[in-house]
Amino acid sequence: MEHHSLSEFNLLVKQTLSNHLAPSYWIVAEIGEMTVVQKGHCYMDLVEKEGNFIKAKQRATIWSYAFSGIQSQFQQIAGVPLKKGMEVLINASLDYHEVYGISLNIRDIDPSFTLGERERRKQETILQLEREGIIDLNKSLILPQVPQRIAIISSETAAGYGDFVNQINQNSYGYQVSLRLFQATMQGDQAVKSIIDSLHRIYELEDEIDLVVIIRGGGAQTDLDCFDSYDLCAHLAQFPLPVVTGIGHERDHTVADLVANVNLKTPTAVAEFIISGLMQFESDVLELFQKIGEIARGKVQQELQLIIESKHRIALKTQHILQKSSFELDRIVQLLNQKPKDIIRSKSQELNALAKLLQAHDPKEVLKKGYSITRINGQSINDQTKARAGDQLETITYDQVLTSTVTETKKTS
Amino acid sequence: MNKKKPSSYQAAFEELQSIATQLESGEANIDELSALVKRAKELVLYCQERLKGTEKELSES
Numbered sequence: 091m092e093h094h095s096l097s098e099f100n101l102l103v104k105q106t107l108s109n110h111l112a113p114s115y116w117i118v119a120e121i122g123e124m125t126v127v128q129k130g131h132c133y134m135d136l137v138e139k140e141g142n143f144i145k146a147k148q149r150a151t152i153w154s155y156a157f158s159g160i161q162s163q164f165q166q167i168a169g170v171p172l173k174k175g176m177e178v179l180i181n182a183s184l185d186y187h188e189v190y191g192i193s194l195n196i197r198d199i200d201p202s203f204t205l206g207e208r209e210r211r212k213q214e215t216i217l218q219l220e221r222e223g224i225i226d227l228n229k230s231l232i233l234p235q236v237p238q239r240i241a242i243i244s245s246e247t248a249a250g251y252g253d254f255v256n257q258i259n260q261n262s263y264g265y266q267v268s269l270r271l272f273q274a275t276m277q278g279d280q281a282v283k284s285i286i287d288s289l290h291r292i293y294e295l296e297d298e299i300d301l302v303v304i305i306r307g308g309g310a311q312t313d314l315d316c317f318d319s320y321d322l323c324a325h326l327a328q329f330p331l332p333v334v335t336g337i338g339h340e341r342d343h344t345v346a347d348l349v350a351n352v353n354l355k356t357p358t359a360v361a362e363f364i365i366s367g368l369m370q371f372e373s374d375v376l377e378l379f380q381k382i383g384e385i386a387r388g389k390v391q392q393e394l395q396l397i398i399e400s401k402h403r404i405a406l407k408t409q410h411i412l413q414k415s416s417f418e419l420d421r422i423v424q425l426l427n428q429k430p431k432d433i434i435r436s437k438s439q440e441l442n443a444l445a446k447l448l449q450a451h452d453p454k455e456v457l458k459k460g461y462s463i464t465r466i467n468g469q470s471i472n473d474q475t476k477a478r479a480g481d482q483l484e485t486i487t488y489d490q491v492l493t494s495t496v497t498e499t500k501k502t503s
Numbered sequence: 504m505n506k507k508k509p510s511s512y513q514a515a516f517e518e519l520q521s522i523a524t525q526l527e528s529g530e531a532n533i534d535e536l537s538a539l540v541k542r543a544k545e546l547v548l549y550c551q552e553r554l555k556g557t558e559k560e561l562s563e564s
Protein backbone atom coordinates (compact mmCIF):
# COMPACT_ATOMS: atom_id res chain seq x y z
CA MET A 91 0.00 0.00 0.00
CA GLU A 92 1.38 3.40 -1.00
CA HIS A 93 2.08 5.71 1.93
CA HIS A 94 2.04 9.51 2.13
CA SER A 95 3.52 11.61 4.80
CA LEU A 96 1.05 14.13 6.25
CA SER A 97 2.91 16.97 4.61
CA GLU A 98 2.86 15.17 1.27
CA PHE A 99 -0.91 14.65 1.66
CA ASN A 100 -1.57 18.21 2.69
CA LEU A 101 0.43 19.38 -0.29
CA LEU A 102 -1.71 17.16 -2.50
CA VAL A 103 -4.86 18.70 -1.04
CA LYS A 104 -3.42 22.15 -1.60
CA GLN A 105 -2.57 21.40 -5.22
CA THR A 106 -5.96 19.80 -5.90
CA LEU A 107 -7.77 22.76 -4.41
CA SER A 108 -5.76 25.31 -6.33
CA ASN A 109 -6.23 23.39 -9.55
CA HIS A 110 -9.96 23.13 -9.21
CA LEU A 111 -10.97 26.44 -7.61
CA ALA A 112 -11.16 29.84 -9.25
CA PRO A 113 -8.77 32.49 -7.89
CA SER A 114 -11.62 34.13 -5.96
CA TYR A 115 -15.36 33.88 -5.25
CA TRP A 116 -18.15 36.29 -4.18
CA ILE A 117 -19.78 34.75 -1.13
CA VAL A 118 -22.72 35.89 1.01
CA ALA A 119 -22.34 35.16 4.71
CA GLU A 120 -23.05 36.49 8.17
CA ILE A 121 -20.21 37.62 10.39
CA GLY A 122 -20.51 35.16 13.28
CA GLU A 123 -17.52 36.38 15.24
CA MET A 124 -15.03 39.13 14.55
CA THR A 125 -11.76 40.09 16.24
CA VAL A 126 -9.16 42.62 15.25
CA VAL A 127 -5.77 41.80 16.72
CA GLN A 128 -2.99 44.11 17.75
CA LYS A 129 -1.16 43.86 14.45
CA GLY A 130 -4.27 45.01 12.57
CA HIS A 131 -5.33 41.66 11.14
CA CYS A 132 -9.04 40.88 11.29
CA TYR A 133 -10.18 37.35 12.08
CA MET A 134 -13.75 36.28 11.42
CA ASP A 135 -16.00 33.29 11.67
CA LEU A 136 -18.41 33.42 8.74
CA VAL A 137 -21.67 31.53 9.14
CA GLU A 138 -24.85 30.77 7.27
CA LYS A 139 -27.85 30.24 9.51
CA GLU A 140 -31.28 28.80 9.10
CA GLY A 141 -33.10 30.15 12.09
CA ASN A 142 -30.85 29.26 14.99
CA PHE A 143 -29.30 26.33 13.18
CA ILE A 144 -25.85 26.87 11.73
CA LYS A 145 -25.82 25.48 8.23
CA ALA A 146 -22.23 26.37 7.36
CA LYS A 147 -19.24 27.92 9.09
CA GLN A 148 -15.85 29.03 7.85
CA ARG A 149 -12.85 30.85 9.28
CA ALA A 150 -11.76 33.95 7.39
CA THR A 151 -9.04 36.55 7.63
CA ILE A 152 -8.56 40.08 6.38
CA TRP A 153 -4.90 40.88 6.52
CA SER A 154 -3.99 44.21 7.99
CA TYR A 155 -2.79 45.70 4.68
CA ALA A 156 -6.30 45.17 3.24
CA PHE A 157 -8.35 45.63 6.39
CA SER A 158 -8.01 49.38 6.97
CA GLY A 159 -8.96 50.14 3.35
CA ILE A 160 -11.92 47.72 3.36
CA GLN A 161 -13.15 48.93 6.75
CA SER A 162 -13.07 52.66 5.90
CA GLN A 163 -14.71 52.20 2.51
CA PHE A 164 -17.35 49.99 4.09
CA GLN A 165 -18.17 52.49 6.79
CA GLN A 166 -18.31 55.36 4.32
CA ILE A 167 -20.84 53.66 2.07
CA ALA A 168 -22.82 51.45 4.43
CA GLY A 169 -22.77 54.07 7.20
CA VAL A 170 -21.72 51.49 9.80
CA PRO A 171 -18.50 49.65 10.62
CA LEU A 172 -18.18 45.95 10.03
CA LYS A 173 -19.46 44.03 13.02
CA LYS A 174 -20.75 40.78 14.35
CA GLY A 175 -24.19 39.76 13.12
CA MET A 176 -23.91 41.65 9.85
CA GLU A 177 -24.78 40.11 6.51
CA VAL A 178 -21.91 40.72 4.08
CA LEU A 179 -20.95 39.97 0.50
CA ILE A 180 -17.25 39.14 0.45
CA ASN A 181 -14.73 38.51 -2.27
CA ALA A 182 -12.35 35.83 -1.05
CA SER A 183 -9.88 33.22 -2.13
CA LEU A 184 -9.45 29.92 -0.39
CA ASP A 185 -6.14 29.48 1.35
CA TYR A 186 -4.95 26.12 2.39
CA HIS A 187 -2.00 26.01 4.71
CA GLU A 188 -0.32 22.76 5.54
CA VAL A 189 -0.15 23.69 9.22
CA TYR A 190 -3.17 25.95 9.76
CA GLY A 191 -5.66 24.28 7.40
CA ILE A 192 -8.36 25.97 5.35
CA SER A 193 -9.17 29.65 5.71
CA LEU A 194 -10.77 32.30 3.50
CA ASN A 195 -8.62 35.26 2.61
CA ILE A 196 -11.02 38.18 2.25
CA ARG A 197 -9.87 40.64 -0.40
CA ASP A 198 -12.90 42.84 -0.62
CA ILE A 199 -16.34 43.39 0.93
CA ASP A 200 -19.19 45.00 -1.04
CA PRO A 201 -20.73 47.62 1.27
CA SER A 202 -23.75 48.26 -0.98
CA PHE A 203 -24.92 44.70 -0.40
CA THR A 204 -24.96 45.25 3.38
CA LEU A 205 -26.55 48.65 2.95
CA GLY A 206 -29.30 46.98 0.91
CA GLU A 207 -29.53 44.20 3.43
CA ARG A 208 -29.89 46.67 6.32
CA GLU A 209 -32.49 48.58 4.35
CA ARG A 210 -34.33 45.32 3.69
CA ARG A 211 -34.31 44.47 7.41
CA LYS A 212 -35.48 47.97 8.21
CA GLN A 213 -38.33 47.64 5.72
CA GLU A 214 -39.16 44.26 7.23
CA THR A 215 -39.42 45.86 10.69
CA ILE A 216 -41.66 48.61 9.29
CA LEU A 217 -43.85 46.09 7.48
CA GLN A 218 -44.22 43.97 10.58
CA LEU A 219 -45.17 47.00 12.70
CA GLU A 220 -47.71 47.96 10.05
CA ARG A 221 -49.11 44.46 9.83
CA GLU A 222 -49.61 44.42 13.59
CA GLY A 223 -51.29 47.81 13.38
CA ILE A 224 -49.03 49.37 16.01
CA ILE A 225 -46.77 51.56 13.91
CA ASP A 226 -48.76 54.78 14.51
CA LEU A 227 -49.80 54.12 18.11
CA ASN A 228 -47.25 56.40 19.76
CA LYS A 229 -47.79 59.04 17.09
CA SER A 230 -51.49 59.09 17.93
CA LEU A 231 -50.83 60.03 21.58
CA ILE A 232 -51.55 63.67 22.27
CA LEU A 233 -48.44 65.54 23.33
CA PRO A 234 -48.93 67.09 26.77
CA GLN A 235 -49.48 70.83 26.57
CA VAL A 236 -46.82 71.47 29.17
CA PRO A 237 -44.26 68.65 29.33
CA GLN A 238 -42.42 69.43 32.55
CA ARG A 239 -41.60 65.95 33.83
CA ILE A 240 -39.27 64.30 31.40
CA ALA A 241 -37.72 60.84 31.39
CA ILE A 242 -34.48 60.67 29.44
CA ILE A 243 -33.15 57.45 28.00
CA SER A 244 -29.49 58.03 27.30
CA SER A 245 -26.02 57.24 28.43
CA GLU A 246 -24.90 59.55 31.21
CA THR A 247 -21.51 60.05 29.62
CA ALA A 248 -22.85 60.97 26.18
CA ALA A 249 -22.01 64.50 25.06
CA GLY A 250 -25.53 64.87 23.71
CA TYR A 251 -26.97 64.14 27.16
CA GLY A 252 -24.89 66.90 28.77
CA ASP A 253 -25.91 69.39 26.06
CA PHE A 254 -29.54 68.49 26.51
CA VAL A 255 -29.50 68.87 30.31
CA ASN A 256 -27.63 72.18 30.11
CA GLN A 257 -29.93 73.61 27.52
CA ILE A 258 -33.04 72.69 29.49
CA ASN A 259 -31.71 73.80 32.89
CA GLN A 260 -30.26 77.06 31.63
CA ASN A 261 -33.23 78.19 29.59
CA SER A 262 -33.46 81.96 29.74
CA TYR A 263 -37.20 82.02 30.50
CA GLY A 264 -36.86 80.47 33.94
CA TYR A 265 -39.00 77.45 33.12
CA GLN A 266 -38.53 74.61 35.57
CA VAL A 267 -38.35 71.17 34.01
CA SER A 268 -37.74 68.02 35.99
CA LEU A 269 -35.37 65.63 34.22
CA ARG A 270 -34.85 61.99 35.18
CA LEU A 271 -32.19 59.94 33.51
CA PHE A 272 -32.86 56.28 32.80
CA GLN A 273 -29.42 54.99 31.89
CA ALA A 274 -29.07 52.79 28.86
CA THR A 275 -26.41 51.54 26.52
CA MET A 276 -27.07 53.35 23.30
CA GLN A 277 -25.12 51.22 20.83
CA GLY A 278 -23.88 47.72 20.26
CA ASP A 279 -25.39 44.35 20.99
CA GLN A 280 -26.74 45.33 24.38
CA ALA A 281 -28.49 48.50 23.22
CA VAL A 282 -31.89 47.02 22.34
CA LYS A 283 -32.26 45.15 25.61
CA SER A 284 -30.86 48.03 27.64
CA ILE A 285 -33.23 50.62 26.12
CA ILE A 286 -36.22 48.29 26.52
CA ASP A 287 -35.26 47.80 30.21
CA SER A 288 -35.28 51.60 30.65
CA LEU A 289 -38.71 51.77 29.03
CA HIS A 290 -39.96 49.17 31.53
CA ARG A 291 -38.62 51.25 34.43
CA ILE A 292 -40.31 54.38 33.06
CA TYR A 293 -43.55 52.46 32.60
CA GLU A 294 -43.57 51.76 36.37
CA LEU A 295 -43.59 55.56 36.94
CA GLU A 296 -46.02 56.38 34.15
CA ASP A 297 -48.08 58.79 36.27
CA GLU A 298 -45.05 60.87 37.19
CA ILE A 299 -43.77 61.37 33.66
CA ASP A 300 -45.12 63.52 30.83
CA LEU A 301 -42.72 62.68 28.06
CA VAL A 302 -39.96 60.19 27.17
CA VAL A 303 -36.91 61.50 25.37
CA ILE A 304 -34.39 59.19 23.71
CA ILE A 305 -31.14 60.99 23.05
CA ARG A 306 -27.72 60.00 21.94
CA GLY A 307 -24.59 62.01 21.37
CA GLY A 308 -23.64 62.90 17.83
CA GLY A 309 -20.00 62.60 16.92
CA ALA A 310 -18.80 60.00 14.45
CA GLN A 311 -21.37 58.15 12.48
CA THR A 312 -21.67 54.95 14.40
CA ASP A 313 -24.00 52.10 14.67
CA LEU A 314 -27.71 52.93 14.63
CA ASP A 315 -28.94 49.42 13.82
CA CYS A 316 -30.49 49.01 17.25
CA PHE A 317 -32.97 51.78 16.37
CA ASP A 318 -34.21 49.70 13.45
CA SER A 319 -34.77 46.64 15.64
CA TYR A 320 -38.29 45.30 15.61
CA ASP A 321 -38.21 44.53 19.33
CA LEU A 322 -37.25 48.05 20.35
CA CYS A 323 -39.53 49.77 17.85
CA ALA A 324 -42.52 47.64 18.85
CA HIS A 325 -41.95 48.69 22.47
CA LEU A 326 -41.60 52.35 21.49
CA ALA A 327 -44.69 52.30 19.29
CA GLN A 328 -46.84 50.82 22.03
CA PHE A 329 -45.42 52.91 24.85
CA PRO A 330 -48.24 54.78 26.66
CA LEU A 331 -46.29 58.06 26.93
CA PRO A 332 -45.25 60.14 23.93
CA VAL A 333 -41.68 59.43 22.83
CA VAL A 334 -39.40 62.07 21.31
CA THR A 335 -36.21 60.97 19.59
CA GLY A 336 -33.01 62.97 19.22
CA ILE A 337 -30.66 60.23 18.18
CA GLY A 338 -28.07 62.53 16.70
CA HIS A 339 -27.72 61.52 13.09
CA GLU A 340 -27.96 63.38 9.86
CA ARG A 341 -28.75 60.41 7.63
CA ASP A 342 -32.13 58.95 6.85
CA HIS A 343 -34.46 58.20 9.72
CA THR A 344 -34.33 55.04 11.77
CA VAL A 345 -37.49 53.05 12.43
CA ALA A 346 -37.43 54.42 16.01
CA ASP A 347 -37.72 57.94 14.52
CA LEU A 348 -40.55 56.71 12.37
CA VAL A 349 -42.64 55.36 15.26
CA ALA A 350 -41.79 58.14 17.75
CA ASN A 351 -44.39 60.79 18.50
CA VAL A 352 -41.92 63.48 17.49
CA ASN A 353 -38.52 62.90 15.88
CA LEU A 354 -35.78 65.47 15.90
CA LYS A 355 -32.23 65.28 14.71
CA THR A 356 -30.22 66.13 17.79
CA PRO A 357 -30.58 66.26 21.60
CA THR A 358 -30.25 70.04 21.32
CA ALA A 359 -33.20 70.14 18.95
CA VAL A 360 -35.24 68.12 21.48
CA ALA A 361 -34.39 70.63 24.23
CA GLU A 362 -35.40 73.53 21.99
CA PHE A 363 -38.63 71.73 21.14
CA ILE A 364 -39.52 71.30 24.83
CA ILE A 365 -38.65 74.90 25.77
CA SER A 366 -40.50 76.31 22.78
CA GLY A 367 -43.55 74.24 23.76
CA LEU A 368 -43.52 75.82 27.23
CA MET A 369 -43.07 79.29 25.68
CA GLN A 370 -45.99 78.69 23.38
CA PHE A 371 -48.18 77.71 26.30
CA GLU A 372 -47.20 80.76 28.33
CA SER A 373 -47.80 83.05 25.39
CA ASP A 374 -51.22 81.43 24.75
CA VAL A 375 -52.16 81.99 28.38
CA LEU A 376 -51.04 85.62 28.32
CA GLU A 377 -52.81 86.27 25.04
CA LEU A 378 -56.02 84.85 26.42
CA PHE A 379 -55.68 86.97 29.55
CA GLN A 380 -55.09 90.07 27.47
CA LYS A 381 -58.22 89.26 25.49
CA ILE A 382 -60.19 88.84 28.71
CA GLY A 383 -58.85 92.20 29.90
CA GLU A 384 -59.86 93.88 26.65
CA ILE A 385 -63.34 92.42 26.72
CA ALA A 386 -63.76 93.40 30.37
CA ARG A 387 -62.54 96.96 29.73
CA GLY A 388 -64.89 97.17 26.76
CA LYS A 389 -67.74 96.00 28.90
CA VAL A 390 -66.97 98.53 31.64
CA GLN A 391 -66.74 101.26 28.99
CA GLN A 392 -70.08 100.18 27.58
CA GLU A 393 -71.69 100.25 31.03
CA LEU A 394 -70.17 103.69 31.71
CA GLN A 395 -71.62 104.91 28.44
CA LEU A 396 -75.01 103.58 29.46
CA ILE A 397 -74.72 105.29 32.83
CA ILE A 398 -73.76 108.58 31.18
CA GLU A 399 -76.66 108.26 28.79
CA SER A 400 -79.07 107.52 31.62
CA LYS A 401 -77.73 110.45 33.59
CA HIS A 402 -78.18 112.68 30.62
CA ARG A 403 -81.71 111.47 30.01
CA ILE A 404 -82.60 111.96 33.66
CA ALA A 405 -81.16 115.49 33.64
CA LEU A 406 -83.03 116.35 30.48
CA LYS A 407 -86.30 114.98 31.76
CA THR A 408 -85.86 116.74 35.11
CA GLN A 409 -85.14 120.00 33.41
CA HIS A 410 -88.21 119.59 31.29
CA ILE A 411 -90.42 118.89 34.28
CA LEU A 412 -88.93 121.81 36.21
CA GLN A 413 -89.52 124.13 33.29
CA LYS A 414 -93.10 123.04 32.97
CA SER A 415 -93.74 123.45 36.69
CA SER A 416 -92.14 126.83 36.82
CA PHE A 417 -94.25 127.97 33.86
CA GLU A 418 -97.42 126.81 35.59
CA LEU A 419 -96.35 128.51 38.76
CA ASP A 420 -95.74 131.76 36.91
CA ARG A 421 -99.14 131.54 35.34
CA ILE A 422 -100.80 131.04 38.71
CA VAL A 423 -98.83 133.86 40.28
CA GLN A 424 -99.83 136.17 37.47
CA LEU A 425 -103.41 135.09 37.79
CA LEU A 426 -103.35 135.71 41.50
CA ASN A 427 -101.92 139.17 40.90
CA GLN A 428 -104.29 140.18 38.17
CA LYS A 429 -107.62 138.78 39.25
CA PRO A 430 -108.18 140.90 42.40
CA LYS A 431 -107.40 144.04 40.46
CA ASP A 432 -109.94 143.12 37.82
CA ILE A 433 -112.56 142.43 40.42
CA ILE A 434 -111.86 145.70 42.20
CA ARG A 435 -112.02 147.65 38.97
CA SER A 436 -115.30 146.16 37.91
CA LYS A 437 -116.88 146.64 41.34
CA SER A 438 -115.73 150.20 41.47
CA GLN A 439 -117.23 150.84 38.06
CA GLU A 440 -120.53 149.46 39.24
CA LEU A 441 -120.29 151.62 42.30
CA ASN A 442 -119.62 154.73 40.30
CA ALA A 443 -122.57 154.10 38.05
CA LEU A 444 -124.74 153.67 41.07
CA ALA A 445 -123.41 156.80 42.65
CA LYS A 446 -124.20 158.79 39.53
CA LEU A 447 -127.70 157.43 39.47
CA LEU A 448 -128.18 158.32 43.09
CA GLN A 449 -126.77 161.75 42.48
CA ALA A 450 -129.25 162.30 39.70
CA HIS A 451 -132.09 161.73 42.14
CA ASP A 452 -130.76 163.98 44.86
CA PRO A 453 -133.49 166.74 45.62
CA LYS A 454 -130.81 169.33 45.82
CA GLU A 455 -129.86 168.59 42.21
CA VAL A 456 -133.52 168.98 41.22
CA LEU A 457 -133.72 172.30 43.08
CA LYS A 458 -130.53 173.30 41.25
CA LYS A 459 -132.36 172.92 37.98
CA GLY A 460 -134.90 175.49 39.14
CA TYR A 461 -137.48 173.27 40.77
CA SER A 462 -138.80 174.12 44.25
CA ILE A 463 -140.62 172.45 47.09
CA THR A 464 -143.69 174.05 48.53
CA ARG A 465 -145.32 173.29 51.88
CA ILE A 466 -148.53 174.56 53.11
CA ASN A 467 -148.90 175.20 56.82
CA GLY A 468 -145.83 173.05 57.27
CA GLN A 469 -147.45 170.16 55.38
CA SER A 470 -146.37 168.57 52.05
CA ILE A 471 -148.81 169.27 49.24
CA ASN A 472 -150.64 166.31 47.70
CA ASP A 473 -154.04 165.68 46.05
CA GLN A 474 -155.80 165.89 49.39
CA THR A 475 -154.47 169.27 50.21
CA LYS A 476 -157.16 172.03 50.28
CA ALA A 477 -155.50 175.34 50.23
CA ARG A 478 -157.43 178.42 51.35
CA ALA A 479 -156.66 182.04 51.17
CA GLY A 480 -154.65 183.14 54.08
CA ASP A 481 -152.71 179.87 54.36
CA GLN A 482 -149.02 180.21 54.91
CA LEU A 483 -146.79 178.85 52.13
CA GLU A 484 -143.22 177.93 52.56
CA THR A 485 -141.28 177.62 49.28
CA ILE A 486 -137.88 176.00 49.37
CA THR A 487 -135.53 176.72 46.42
CA TYR A 488 -131.97 175.68 45.80
CA ASP A 489 -130.60 178.32 48.10
CA GLN A 490 -133.60 180.13 49.71
CA VAL A 491 -136.73 179.54 51.78
CA LEU A 492 -139.48 181.86 50.70
CA THR A 493 -142.51 182.48 52.91
CA SER A 494 -145.74 183.69 51.30
CA THR A 495 -149.48 183.89 51.91
CA VAL A 496 -152.15 182.31 49.67
CA THR A 497 -154.47 184.96 48.24
CA GLU A 498 -156.52 182.96 45.80
CA THR A 499 -157.02 179.29 44.84
CA LYS A 500 -158.10 178.01 41.47
CA LYS A 501 -158.33 174.59 40.02
CA THR A 502 -155.61 173.62 37.64
CA SER A 503 -156.92 173.63 34.15
CA MET B 504 -67.66 80.36 40.02
CA ASN B 505 -64.77 78.01 40.59
CA LYS B 506 -62.62 79.40 43.39
CA LYS B 507 -60.23 76.44 43.75
CA LYS B 508 -56.77 76.04 42.43
CA PRO B 509 -56.95 74.51 38.96
CA SER B 510 -56.04 70.84 38.87
CA SER B 511 -53.80 71.14 35.80
CA TYR B 512 -52.57 73.41 33.07
CA GLN B 513 -55.24 71.97 30.85
CA ALA B 514 -57.93 72.85 33.38
CA ALA B 515 -56.52 76.35 33.87
CA PHE B 516 -56.32 76.98 30.16
CA GLU B 517 -59.84 75.69 29.55
CA GLU B 518 -61.19 77.88 32.34
CA LEU B 519 -59.46 80.91 30.83
CA GLN B 520 -61.00 80.08 27.48
CA SER B 521 -64.43 79.71 29.02
CA ILE B 522 -64.09 83.07 30.78
CA ALA B 523 -63.18 84.67 27.46
CA THR B 524 -66.15 83.03 25.77
CA GLN B 525 -68.49 84.05 28.58
CA LEU B 526 -67.36 87.67 28.30
CA GLU B 527 -67.49 87.67 24.51
CA SER B 528 -70.99 86.29 24.34
CA GLY B 529 -72.17 89.00 26.71
CA GLU B 530 -73.39 86.41 29.22
CA ALA B 531 -71.45 87.98 32.04
CA ASN B 532 -72.99 91.00 33.71
CA ILE B 533 -71.12 93.89 35.21
CA ASP B 534 -71.46 92.50 38.75
CA GLU B 535 -69.56 89.36 37.77
CA LEU B 536 -66.99 91.16 35.68
CA SER B 537 -64.52 92.03 38.39
CA ALA B 538 -64.65 88.52 39.83
CA LEU B 539 -64.10 86.99 36.38
CA VAL B 540 -61.10 89.17 35.63
CA LYS B 541 -59.68 88.45 39.08
CA ARG B 542 -60.11 84.73 38.49
CA ALA B 543 -58.43 85.01 35.08
CA LYS B 544 -55.49 86.74 36.72
CA GLU B 545 -55.25 83.92 39.27
CA LEU B 546 -55.25 81.33 36.49
CA VAL B 547 -52.48 83.11 34.59
CA LEU B 548 -50.41 83.35 37.77
CA TYR B 549 -51.03 79.69 38.46
CA CYS B 550 -49.74 78.73 35.00
CA GLN B 551 -46.70 80.96 35.28
CA GLU B 552 -45.90 79.79 38.77
CA ARG B 553 -46.03 76.21 37.67
CA LEU B 554 -44.01 76.86 34.52
CA LYS B 555 -41.34 78.65 36.45
CA GLY B 556 -41.50 76.61 39.63
CA THR B 557 -41.82 79.60 41.93
CA GLU B 558 -44.75 77.95 43.65
CA LYS B 559 -42.60 74.95 44.45
CA GLU B 560 -39.82 77.12 45.79
CA LEU B 561 -42.26 79.11 47.90
CA SER B 562 -43.84 76.05 49.45
CA GLU B 563 -40.43 74.57 50.18
CA SER B 564 -39.05 77.66 51.84
